[in-house]
Amino acid sequence: MLKIEDINVYYGNIQALKGVTMEINEGEIVTLIGANGAGKSTLLKTISGLLKPKQGKVLFEEGSIGGKAAQSIVKMGISHVPEGRRVFANMTVAENLELGAYLRKDKEGIKKDMEKVYELFPRLLERIKQQAGTLSGGEQQMLAMGRALMAKPRLLLLDEPSMGLAPLLVKQIFNIIQEISEAGTTILLVEQNANLALSIADRAYVVETGRIVLSGNADELTSSEEIKMAYLGGH
Known part of the structure; x- marks a missing residue:
């Protein structure tokens, strides 16, 4: 590959x-x-x-x-989750994930993948409206990985x-x-x-x-x- x-x-x-x-x-x-x-x-x-x-x-x-x-x-x-997580601190969890899909046009597919990310990382669903900068280190790592997965x-x-x-x-x-x-x-x-x-x-x-x-x-x-x-x- x-x-x-x-x-x-x-x-x-x-x-x-x-x-x-x-x-x-x-x-x-x-x-x-x-x-x-x-x-x-x-x-x-x-x-x-x-x-x-x-x-x-x-x-x-x-x-x-x-x-x-x-x-x-x-x-x-190819998606890259960089060292040190680099989430968008002033945006919510949901907004960070949406940004991961910014090159995609398939609305239904994006919605499905968002649900998949929340299944993988239930903690993110609990924090969906929270600003990314207020998450713990572990939650930010989950968010960085989830955001990368949104690019499929x-x-x-x-x-x-x-x-x-x-x-x-x-x-x-x-x-x-x-x-x-x-x-x-x-x-x-x-x-x-x-x-x-x-x-x-x-x-x-x-x-x-x-x-x-x-x-x-x-x-x-x-x-x-x-x-x-x-x-x-x-x-």
């Missing part, structure tokens, strides 16, 4: 991604593991059109999207969905990620909690200083001594 071939991405003179090649098949949950600053978020931003690769190709369902405008990439079926993505990019959340909420968010996957959306997940990410992923790539240094099935990587020592707390 997504193929990245040898991309190089820079912030000014600093090279953030160095010859990254990876792929995601339809229906998979693929996770990127690596330390802070390794280039994981940069990779998501490059896929969603927020950054442009200097070299290399980004192919989505065989078509090249490297360097296309972010809006047209959303239209093609075939590929969902999630950047650090568990960041700053209480353990109980993290578990809930990850159960919902699995539900979204089971309902047919392909997922690329960036997550500091490598144990948790590997527990729901099909495959994983390990990113170090802008390069992919290891990849494989999630189970293989979970049992790899190297990964255990570096990312899974050594046990």
Whole structure:
């Protein structure tokens, strides 16, 4: 579904991604593991059109999207939930969700998907008229994910969905990620909690200083001594 071939991405003179090649098949949950600053978020931003690769190709369902405008990439079926949630604080929960569907014209479909989001996240239904800025961190994460789903993505990019959340909420968010996957959306997940990410992923790539240094099935990587020592707390 997504193929990245040898991309190089820079912030000014600093090279953030160095010859990254990876792929995601339809229906998979693929996770990127690596330390802070390794280039994981940069990779998501490059896929969603927020950054442009200097070299290399980004192919989505065989078509090249490297360097296309972010809006047209959303239209093609890729939604990005950025790190730090970024909800529209002065708008209500409902208005935030409606904004997620701003490129769509199918009123009936939008209504159905809104109902689906409220089924996935009942808490949002309780807070439907509340301003997004007054929600808790966990509720804002749910809203950011719900808003991305309103664009009806075939590929969902999630950047650090568990960041700053209480353990109980993290578990809930990850159960919902699995539900979204089971309902047919392909997922690329960036997550500091490598144990948790590997527990729901099909495959994983390990990113170090802008390069992919290891990849494989999630189970293989979970049992790899190297990964255990570096990312899974050594046990």
